[in-house]
Amino acid sequence: MLNSLSSLQLDYIRVWFLVQHSITSFYKIKQHYTHLAEATQPDQIETWQKLGIHKNHIQRLRDFHLPESQLQFQHCVALIQKDSDFILTFDHPDYPTQLLPYCNKPPILFGQGDAQILLQPQIAIVGSRKPSNHGRQVAYDFAYYLSEQGFYINSGLAQGIDEAAHQGALQHNHTIAVMGTGLDQTYPSQHQQLRQQILDHSGTVITEFLPGTAPLQQHFPRRNRIVSALSLGVIVAEAALKSGSLITAKWAAEQGKSIFAIPGHIYSEHHQGCHQLIREGAILVDHPEQVIEDLALPTQWQTQQHSEQASKIAPLNTQPVLPAYLSILYNQLDWMGQHLDELVTQQQLDVATLTSQLMELELLGLCTQQAGLYLRCRPGK
Structure with a gap:
């Protein structure tokens, strides 16, 4: 919970509230005004028109100083203070540096947990909301292994693969959830406990959306661009041809990230999306160590200490001796x-x-x- 907001944070929130999460409109306004506080004054309607701001946003500016709109805004601010542990504007020193190169970076992030974690090396694991038993297990195994090596596992708190990835990484207190709603709600609602577990195990939950933002379909591709942008690479654990996780892979490709796809049974519809990604150039992986090798990063697993421990850990495909x-x-x-x-x-x-x-x-x-x-x-x- 935040006791107070700075004047700069309030300026950002005010504009973000008026443009209703429009990144294009926000950056047009931010670029024009030296002091963002000036942008929401009643006499700025003509300037907004010249900037080419959408007429709906201009109408919201017209109405903004009416008592009803002010009450609505104050309620939004109260919810932000109640539900947020931190707020990061893109010019804040703690804003994730991974996001800065992108023109569609979120101007503001609302978060719970530890903001510093967002700067840690992350790998995204995404996939189907209705995976096979095999897909769930693979997502859990990869998340468990990679989090053990020091990576934070980043995913979208959705059902299925996201859920399994968060659960695997929870075993080493290394997971981050990016939400497609405001912090005042959890979607899906049955993941409230998982969300709390993430926070209880030194994790972080973030969103670019204001309180009261419903889980609308168009919000999840937006969330996915943050998932991929925060990460060194994106693993698609299991996906059908029309899976939303392919959108994350598309964002990752545009952002220049490494895309990894885990193959499956050739007759399984659960895996057709992964096979399509592999045909398009994604890196085929069947063990999480290959992800680390392909990213060519110095990580905990390469140290002498871990080498000694590794001999005690059975590889994922080791079979016990059976009659x-x-x-x-x-x-x-x-x-x-x-x-x-x-x-x-x-x-x-x-x-x-x-x-x-x-x-x-x-x-x-x-x-x-x-x-x-x-x-x-x-x-x-």
Whole structure:
């Protein structure tokens, strides 16, 4: 919670409130006025017209000094103070330097948690809101591994891949959420607990949107440009052809960021977006260490200390030693899932024997059942 706002912060908020998050209009106004406080005076309507500001924004300036509009603005300011731990304008020394090169950078960021974290090296993990079990697991594994190496995992607090990425990075207190609404609400609402966990584990939640901003469809591509701009690279963990995460990849490409795509089953619609990205030049990765290598960054994992620890950590694709009869069945399972009758045919076993073996694999954490399908699980998860 902020006890007070500086006069400069209020000037930014006033203009941002009047132009309703229009980046183009904000920067036209900012460039014209030496002192932003002058921009919202009642006699500036003609100047706004000459600047080519949208007529709706000009009308809001006309109405701004009416009692009703002033009450609305004061309510907005009160919510900002209540919900924000920090406010960063783009000329503030703590504003993330990663965003500065871009002409569409957010003029103002409202945040909860520690603002300094935004300056830390970040990798974005994005993907489908309705992923497969395999996709969730991969997003979690990559986030867990990369956060262990010192990277902050940046994502959009959405369902599915975003959620799994935040959860994986939470294990090392290294995650940042970028929201598509104001700080006064959480979208989706069921992620309120996840949002609180991020804050409780030394994370940060940010948005460019004012309080009262609803989760409208057009806000999420805007959020995605911040996710990619903050990050050294973007990993698309799983995505269908029309997935919103491809928009993040598009932003990343325009920003000159590295784009990584994790491949999947060639017949799975869940992975078609990733395969399309790979065809278009994204870097294919099947282990998080490849992301670090491709970014060519000096990180914790390269130190002598970590080398000693690494020998104690099983790689992600290490399989435990299993009896021959269980190994055969485990190798038959895949990430997409198979019906019991398919497995009976393939294994040439009776149903009782097969179900007994599947139960053994489940107890070992190597198999799971979902909607009548048996799926392989990652060893150790």
